[in-house]
Amino acid sequence: MxxxxxxxxxxxxxxxxxxxxxxxxxxxxxxxxxxxxxxxxxxxxxxxxxxxxxxxxxxxxxxxxxxxxxxxxxxxxxxxxxxxxxxxxxxxxxxxxxxxxxxxxxxxxxxxxxxxxxxxxxxxxxxxxxxxxxxxxxxxxxxxxxxxxxxxxxxxxxxxxxxxxxxxxxxxxxxxxxxxxxxxxxxRRGKGGFNSSIDVSTGSWHKHNYNLTMQGSAGKDGNTGYFITATRSMSQDTKYKDGDTGEVVTLGGSKWREQGINARIDHRFNKKQELQFSVNFKAGHDGYPISTPSMKYWNQNDWRRIIANATVGQFDENYKLIQDASYVTPKNPNGYAPTLYGNTKNPGYHNLYALDGRYGSYSQFRNTDLDLKYTFDRQGQLESFVRLYHLNHHYEGRDKYAWYRYGSNANARAAYATAFPNGTTAEAFNAWVDANLAPFPGGDQNALRQWIADTGGMAGAPTSWYNEIKNGIELQWGRSLDKHDIIANIDYSKSKLHTKSIGNTGTINESDVKRDTLYAYIQDKIYIGNNVEITPAIRYARYGSFESTGSGQSQGRGDTHAITPSLHGQFKFNKKTSAYAGWTKIMRPLKRGDYTSVDGIFNTPLDDEKGDAYTFGVRHVFGKNNNTAVAVHYDYTRMKNAVATLPIFDTASGDFKNTAVNAKEDKKSFNITVDHQLNKHITMSASYSHMKDKWMSKGGWVLDPDWGYRNSDDINVAINSLRPQNHYSLNISYDNNRLYSGLLLNWYTGNSTYAFTHRQFLIVDWNLNYEVTKDVTAYVVVNNLLNKAYETSYSTYNGRGSAAMPARSFMVGVKYKF
Known part of the structure; x- marks a missing residue:
């Protein structure tokens, strides 16, 4: 039994x-x-x-x-x-x-x-x-x-x-x-007698970490455990390695500081009943560089080209503003060609973001989470409990920059047209740009400081605020009945987003968005002998309407619900081999903008994402001493209603147009991991991951055959070009009582050079710990040991290499227990 x-x-x-x-x-x-x-x-x-x-x-x-x-x-x-x-x-x-x-x-x-x-x-x-x-x-x-x-x-x-x-x-x-x-x-939860630790470290870029923890238990039988930690970390501007030029560059405006306090108290009334209370507070003040400048275009001449095209407009070979009758509007009676944005139209455009950091633009967050959980029954691990929670996440910031000294782009265009109605020379063009548009941030720093002072000074008080509040209650009942472990759970929450912003003219805009959610499920883990487990389950999700107030908001859209079954199982074939398999019905609700707008040539709203997910895996242990284990995992997701922006042929215009639609999607992934214990001191783990995605049209749509995902920065749609196709990892650790060292190698291959600066990159991280005494441990950590240039993110708007990762860095520290 x-x-x-x-x-x-x-x-x-x-x-x-x-x-x-x-x-x-x-x-x-x-x-x-x-x-x-x-x-x-x-x-x-x-x-x-x-x-x-x-x-x-x-x-x-x-x-x-x-x-x-x-x-x-x-x-x-x-x-x-x-x-x-x-x-x-x-x-x-x-x-x-x-x-x-x-x-x-x-x-x-x-x-x-x-x-x-x-x-x-x-x-x-x-x-x-x-x-x-x-x-x-x-x-x-x-x-x-x-x-x-x-x-x-x-x-x-x-x-x-x-x-x-x-x-x-x-x-x-x-x-x-x-x-x-x-x-x-x-x-973490407190246990045992009182013990504490202090951990202090410092390293590259004036980065510092400070941590204090205290934990233990109280009461006659030690039934009340407590854990408290206070953390503070900070850094000056980060350095990165440019993927095109190989230069190591300081990213201006990227300094940050964060601090947090966490506390958890657990009181055990008896073996079955327990009360848990936790509070999490974390806050940070982060720089606002938006992207890493591309050194390929980081020079005075390219800066003039980029900022002039983005602020004033387009020029002919004589530096005369281009005019076209097709561009005539009430706001543009002269028909000047539009300004150029984005990397394709204006290569190196994202270098302009460097001004945000020089003005001291920033974002701040302050999160406070409260959680009270009362466990009223327990059978082994199975819990029956009621939980109350409150999450309050606050964000604010100020993004300040000035490309033109005297106001808007229209003012800049008018001033240039007045100064050079028939065009000018290269020398005169450069002189006008230097006098009227923001100076090159990598050039004369005195000129840059003067520009900032002349255009209102550094970023001051916040001008945008976002406050997310979520209150909820969760009830769970778990019971072990013979060969069945049954769990029934229901979670109801009310979410709210309050936004506030101050425009350039001082206008204050405020809005609220609210949505209620209800999650419920029941599952039965069935034990068939000692070697088979089967878990059928059924889940219900209800997402209430978005209730919105404020300028431009709409009411009562998005009410949706679904019942989704699932089935999972695992099987033990013998002492060394086991396997698992699972199937889940998927329903992911759309977001607010999807319910309130239509898009593209079909001019119809989208539907919630639906599909099926399958997982399969096998584990096997090799060797006389069972010192080698191999695990293989395969995922297959088949979406019949996935959301994507795809280029679909429009018979009316005779051309392909980007349109947000519900399409078919087949996503496959494969992981294999090999773990080996070489001896009592050295363990190794090697792994390989591969993923592939295929999108298919519905209802007779015709997709652009030359598309190749190149016109999308949606990483869900363009998985085959916006992620490395292959990921190899090798993890080696050495542990000899007082000395511990870990070496981690991540090798990414199959990168698209349209999205990444290199087809492959190898990142090596290393750390070493030495226990000086039983209470004092000294350590060193080195990230990106080989100082490789690489990226993990891409945007068509900003272009390749605009999100370069940090260069080689190190930290040294000491931890003291008392």
Whole structure:
């Protein structure tokens, strides 16, 4: 009869069968706690090879990587991105600097798993995203499928105990919109007697980190555990390596500072009842460089060309403004040709963004999350609880720049036309540009400082505000009945986004967007003997109408709901081999802009994204001592209603036009990982990932055969050109009691040179720890050891190489426990 703990059963089976699995990939498993049960390395995985965590009872099989607290400390990760970037199939859209622009995916920290950016972020099993948010745009038409969460703003790394990276939908608990996968952050809980630590480090670019942690337990029987951490980090301007020229350049305006405080209190009334309260506060002030300047165009002459074309207009060979009758409008009675924007029309255009950083433009965030959870019953790992949560995420900033001294582009055009109605010489043109338009930021710094002073000075108080608030309640009932583990869960939340901005004329614009969501599911994990688990489930999701107020807002659009079934199973063939398989019905709701607008030649609104996701995997342990393990994972997602902007033939015009439509999509990915324990000191892990995407038209549409995804910066549509096709990773760790060293190699190949500056790049990170005494550890961390130029993000608007990643950097530090 199955009345005992799932965890205890898994450990018992492991011991009885003598099952041994290497831990090189989920590295640094010495011991950790799961609900006050100490788990040693020999019992860290169940008989199927799944790593056991506080949240693992939700899942049945699947490809899951668990990053432990010990690994975080030994590798000295300073944010979540660093911690998970080596996981096969995980890729990031990083802008190359710490700060970001609120509301634009390409300027934020976007993550995808196996080629899909529809990734759900959880903290202790609770969703972090806000259903009313416009953080990653307010439509799904171009690159906005993400849940809109910046991983590195969720919580401080020092408050994290484990990170689960789950590929594919995985389990009903994660939702029908977790197509790509799930990143579940599990926070630390206090235990044992009082102990504390101070961690201080410093390094490249005047980067400094300070961390203080305190934890322990109180009460007669130590039933109240507490964990508190306070963190502060800062850096001056980042340096990057330009992919075209190979120069190492300082990115002006990219300095940042962040701080956070986290506290968690757990009180255990008895073996079945527990109260947990946590508060997470994190805030930051980040620079606003938007992109990294391309050194190919970073010179005085190209600057004059770029800023003149973007501010004044287009010129003929005699520097006369081009006029065309087709351009005549009431606002442009002279018919001057339009100004040139974007990299294609105005190569190096994004270099103008450097002015934003020189003016001290910035973005700020302040997140406060509260979570109160009462567990009223527990059977092994199965929890029955009620949870209340409040998430308040506040963003504000000021983007300031001036291209023309006396106002708008129209004023600049009129002034130039008056000065040179019949054109002029190159010398006179250059002199006019230097006198009237912003000076080259890489040139005379005194002239630049004077320009900033003449155009209003540095960026001051914020002019834009975004406040996301989410309040919710979650109720779960879990029960172990003979050979069934049944979970029923319901989560209801109310989300709100309040925006406010001040225009150039001082006009204040405010608006509110609200949306309610209801998630509910029931699943039954069925144990068939000791070697088979089958988990059928059914999920219901209801997304209420967007209720909006303010200028330009519309009411009551977007009400949608769906029932989505799923089925997952895992099988143990023998002591060394196991397999898993899963299927999930997908429903991802559209965003606000999709419901309230129509697009393109069909002039019809879009429908919610729907489809099916399948996962398959096999694990096998080799060797007499079970010191080598191989895992193969395959994902297949078939969308019948995916949203994309595609070039479709328009019979009326006789040409192809970009149109947002619901199209068919086949997405495939393959991961293989080999873990090997060379000896008691050295472990190795090698992996390979490949992903491919194919889009197909519906209803007889004709797609442009010459398209090749080149006209899109939607990374979901252009996966085959906007991501490396192949990712190889090698992770080697050496642990000899007082000395630990880790070496990580990430090799990306098959890059499109239309989107990347190199067809391949190899990134090497290395760290070394030495335990000076039992309480003092010294360490060094080097990122991008080979000082390679590379990018992880692309925008057609900004062009190739406009998001260069940081150059080689190092940090040295000391951690003291007391």
């Amino acid at each position: 199955r009345k005992q703990s799932v965890l205890s059963a898994a450990i018992a089976v492991s011991l009885v069968l003598g099952t041994s699995v290497v831990y090189a990939y989920d590295e640094n498993f010495k011991d950790y706690d799961v609900y006050n049960v100490n788990v040693t390395a020999d019992g860290a995985k169940d008989q199927y090879g799944n790593t056991i965590t506080e949240q693992s009872y939700y899942r049945t099989g699947g490809d899951v990587k668990v990053i432990t607290r010990e690994e975080i400390e030994k590798r000295h990760y300073r944010d979540v991105t660093e911690a998970i970037k080596r996981v096969p199939g995980v890729t990031f859209q990083n802008p190359g600097y710490r700060g970001g622009e609120y509301g634009y995916q390409f300027y934020n920290n976007g993550v995808s798993i196996n080629g899909d950016s529809r990734v759900v972020i959880l903290v202790d099993g609770r969703r972090v995203d806000n259903a009313a948010s416009g953080r990653v745009g307010n439509s799904s038409k171009r690159g906005t499928k993400s849940t809109g969460v910046n991983l590195d703003e969720v919580t401080t790394i020092d408050a994290i105990d484990k990170i689960e990276v789950i590929k594919g939908p995985g389990a009903s608990q994660y939702g029908s919109d977790a197509t790509g996968g799930v990143i579940n952050i599990i926070t």
